[in-house]
Every structure is written in C-alpha cells, then in structure tokens.
Amino acid sequence: MSPQRAADLARTLKALADPARLRLLSLIAASPTGEACICDLTGPLELTQPTVSHHCKVLVDAGFLRRDKRGVWAHYSLVPGAMQAVGADLPGVGKLVTA
Amino acid sequence: MSPQRAADLARTLKALADPARLRLLSLIAASPTGEACICDLTGPLELTQPTVSHHCKVLVDAGFLRRDKRGVWAHYSLVPGAMQAVGADLPGVGKLVTA
DNA sequence: ACAAGGCATCGACGTCCGTCGATAACTCTG
DNA sequence: CAGAGTTATCGACGGACGTCGATGCCTTGT
Numbered sequence: 701m702s703p704q705r706a707a708d709l710a711r712t713l714k715a716l717a718d719p720a721r722l723r724l725l726s727l728i729a730a731s732p733t734g735e736a737c738i739c740d741l742t743g744p745l746e747l748t749q750p751t752v753s754h755h756c757k758v759l760v761d762a763g764f765l766r767r768d769k770r771g772v773w774a775h776y777s778l779v780p781g782a783m784q785a786v787g788a789d790l791p792g793v794g795k796l797v798t799a
Numbered sequence: 800m801s802p803q804r805a806a807d808l809a810r811t812l813k814a815l816a817d818p819a820r821l822r823l824l825s826l827i828a829a830s831p832t833g834e835a836c837i838c839d840l841t842g843p844l845e846l847t848q849p850t851v852s853h854h855c856k857v858l859v860d861a862g863f864l865r866r867d868k869r870g871v872w873a874h875y876s877l878v879p880g881a882m883q884a885v886g887a888d889l890p891g892v893g894k895l896v897t898a
Numbered sequence: 899a900c901a902a903g904g905c906a907t908c909g910a911c912g913t914c915c916g917t918c919g920a921t922a923a924c925t926c927t928g
Numbered sequence: 929c930a931g932a933g934t935t936a937t938c939g940a941c942g943g944a945c946g947t948c949g950a951t952g953c954c955t956t957g958t
Contacts, residue, residue: 701825706818713816718946719805722892726800729893738905751947753906772904772955778893787889793821794828794882817916837935850917852936871925871934 701793709793712786715762720745721755725764728778735768735777800892808892811885814861819844820854824863827877834867834876 716722727744728736741752756776759765764782768775815821826843827835840851855875858864863881867874 701822703818703822706821706825710816710818710821713812714945716889717809717812717816719802719809720946722805722809723800723802725892726805739903747946748948749905750907750949754946757906769905774905783893784890787886790815790886790889791883793824794877813915819916838933846916847918848935849919849937853916856936868935873935 709789712762715758715764716783716786718755720747720751721759724752724755725759725778725783728765728776735775737773737775739773808888811861814857814863815882815885817854819846819850820858823851823854824858824877824882827864827875834874836872836874838872 723745724741727741728734731740738749738752738756741747742749745752747755756765756767756774760767760776764779765776766779768777822844823840826840827833830839837848837851837855840846841848844851846854855864855866855873859866859875863878864875865878867876
C-alpha cells in the first residue's frame with residue numbers, strides 16, 4: 701500500500717472514528733424520510749448546534765453526507781454506498797492487494 | 800445505534816485511522832512469512848523504534864495484531880478476519896440495522 | 899422594512915495523539 | 929559474568945481535535 705493511499709484512507713477513516721459522527725449517521729439513516737436537519741440532531745446527540753454543524757461538515761467533506769439547503773433548513777442525507785465502499789476497501793489492507 | 804456501540808466502533812476505527820498504522824498492517828500482510836518484527840518495520844516506515852512499537856501496541860490492543868515474542872524478537876502477525884469484521888460492520892451504520 | 903429563527907463561521911479552551919530521545923528490561927553470545 | 933542487540937516504557941513536546949459561546953448570514957413571515 702502506497703503512502704499516498706494510506707494517507708487518503710486514514711483521512712476517510714478519521715472522519716468516521718468519532719462516536720458523535722457515527723450516531724449522527726445512524727440517526728439520519730433511521731429517519732423516515734432519509735434526511736434530517738441540524739435542529740433534529742442536537743437533541744438526540746446532546747450536543748450544541750455549532751458542534752453538530754461541525755460534525756456534519758466533516759462528514760460532507762469526507763463524502764459520507766450530502767447537504768441540501770432548502771430555504772432556511774439544511775437537509776442532510778446519506779451518500780448511497782459511501783460507507784459500503786470503505787467497508788469493502790478495509791480487507792484489502794490485510795490481503796495481498798498491496799498495489 | 801446505541802451510544803455504547805458507537806463508542807466501541809469509534810475506538811476501533813480510531814486505531815485504524817492513521818497512515819503509519821495502515822502501512823504497518825500492509826507491510827506485515829505483504830511479508831512472505833506473514834509476520835514481521837519491529838526492526839523490519841522502522842526502515843520502510845521511516846519512524847523510530849519507539850514509535851513503531853507504540854503503533855504495534857495500539858493495533859494489538861484493538862485486536863488487529865497478534866504479538867508473539869520468541870527470544871529477543873517480537874513477531875507481529877495479523878489477526879485473521881479482524882479487518883474484514885470491521886468492514887462488514889460499517890455498512891450497518893448506514894442501513895436500518897440500528898439495533 | 900423589520901423581526902425571528904435556523905444555520906455556518908469564528909475564536910478559544912482543554913484534551914488527546916503522534917513523535918522523539920533517553921532509559922530500563924530481557925535474551926542470547928562469548 | 930560481561931557485552932551486545934532487540935524491544936518496551938517513560939517523559940516531554942508540538943500539533944490536531946472536539947466542544948462551546950458569541951456572532952454574522954440568510955430566508956421567511958409579518
């Protein structure tokens with residue numbers, strides 16, 4: 701595995717390696733509409749609005765969330781297959797796919 | 800996803816979310832014998848011996864590496880299926896397996 | 899035009915993490 | 929037993945990260 705690819709994968713994993721962000725993704729996934737806005741998440745996560753907004757930005761930058769601003773509200777939804785892609789890449793580190 | 804499970808998964812992912820540790824796993828996996836000792840890794844990683852030892856300890860504690868001390872040398876080998884297990888768990892966050 | 903409310907950004911603080919040099923512990927060799 | 933070599937641990941330093949309060953932006957409704 702090249703240092704470049706290791707750095708990229710590490711940055712992606714670092715975006716997921718936080719309890720608040722994992723719960724955030726889970727909450728959005730569990731939503732009936734498949735999306736949620738910031739004000740829907742501050743309660744369950746027990747975090748302030750700036751903190752939740754920050755976490756959402758991290759996940760958007762990492763390619764796990766999609767932001768759709770409609771009027772005043774910002775609707776966040778999962779990027780389909782993003783997490784599956786990471787999960788599929790992980791075993792490659794331990795196998796002889798060291799290209 | 801329960802806060803407890805989120806915290807556990809986050810701790811596991813945090814162990815992987817580092818370029819040096821990903822390369823370390825890859826180097827061990829690419830070894831012909833399937834194992835490597837500290838002195839084999841300091842060169843390719845361009846890190847000092849204490850740092851490599853520290854990273855190995857983190858990966859052992861997280862369940863990704865196995866340590867086998869034979870005489871003076873400490874042989875590290877991958878725990879079979881450990882990374883595959885994490886990869887299989889990741890999509891569960893984005894699906895309605897919110898149990 | 900003004901007020902209200904949701905969100906993003908900013909600055910700051912405390913904590914955790916990666917890295918290193920120095921040192922100790924342990925094992926084999928002579 | 930003394931010496932050399934490998935690894936683990938310790939202490940310290942710099943940087944990154946999660947969190948918050950305060951503030952500004954922007955849209956909606958009156």
